[in-house]
Amino acid sequence: MVDPVLSLSHLSKSFGALKATDDVSLTLMPGEIHALIGPNGAGKSTLIGQISGRIAPDAGTITFKGRDITGLSVAQRARLGLGRSFQISSLIPEYSARRNVMLGLQARQGHSFRFLKPVMHDRRLRDEAEAILAKVGLAGRASVPSAELSHGERRLLEIAVALALEPACFLLDEPMAGMGAEGVGALVDFLRGLKAQAPILLIEHDMDAVFALADRLSVLVYGRIIASGSVEEIRNDPAVREAYLGDSE
C-alpha cells in the first residue's frame, strides 16, 4: 500500500470556547490534489496554520513523510520539504521576479541572505531561476520587479518561489483569489501538471477550479470534516449540499 505524504490525525484547536478545528483527520497521497473546501470561518486557515507549524494544535498529530512533525517549528518543517503556501506578502517587492526565485533556490540550498550578493553572479542559479519562471509562464518577466507585476503574475511568482524550494508537498491557500478568468484557467492547467511533482493540499473558494482539479475533496464545516470523497460524491452528498453548496449547484 502507498503511504500518505501528509497525514493529519484528530487535529483540534480551540480559541476560547470556539472549536476552530475539531477532530480533523485527512491524508494527502502521492500524485493527488486534495481540495479542502468550506464556508468562511470553517477553520481552513487554522488547519493550514497547524500543518505549517504556525498554530500549535491542542490535540492530534501531524505525520509528514512517515515522521511525526507535530512538535516541530515552521522552519524545521520547511527544511523537511513541507511546502509553505506562499503569500504575495512573502515576495520582496523591489526584487525582480528572477531574484525572488533565486532567494527560494538559495533557501533550498541552505544559504542565508547575506550570501545573496555573490550568488547573484552565479550563472547556474540564474539559469535555474529562469527555467522555473518559464515553467509558470513568466519567461518574459524575469527582470521585472515583483511590485510591477500584475496580481495574477504575482500569484504565479509565488508558485515559482514554492517550486524553487522543491517541497515534498504543496499547501496552497486560495491561489486563485483575485485572479481573472484567464488567470484561473492558466493556473488550473499549471496545477494539474504540478501534482506529478508533489501532491497538493488546495484550499480554494473558486468551485469551478476545485471541481476541475480535485482528485479528492474534503468539506470542512464548523471545524469538522462532514464529507470526504471524489468530486461526484461530494457534489451529490445531501449533507454537503445543505451545509455548503446550497442552491449554487
Ligand SMILES: Nc1ncnc2c1ncn2[C@@H]1O[C@H](COP(=O)(O)OP(=O)(O)OP(=O)(O)O)[C@@H](O)[C@H]1O
Ligand atoms: N487567532 C484567533 N483567535 C480567535 N479566533 C480565531 C483566531 N483565528 C481564527 N479564529 C476563529 O476560528 C474560526 C475559524 O477561522 P479560520 O480563519 O480558520 O476559517 P477559514 O475557513 O479559513 O475562513 P475563511 O474562508 O474566511 O478564510 C473563525 O470563527 C475565526 O473567527
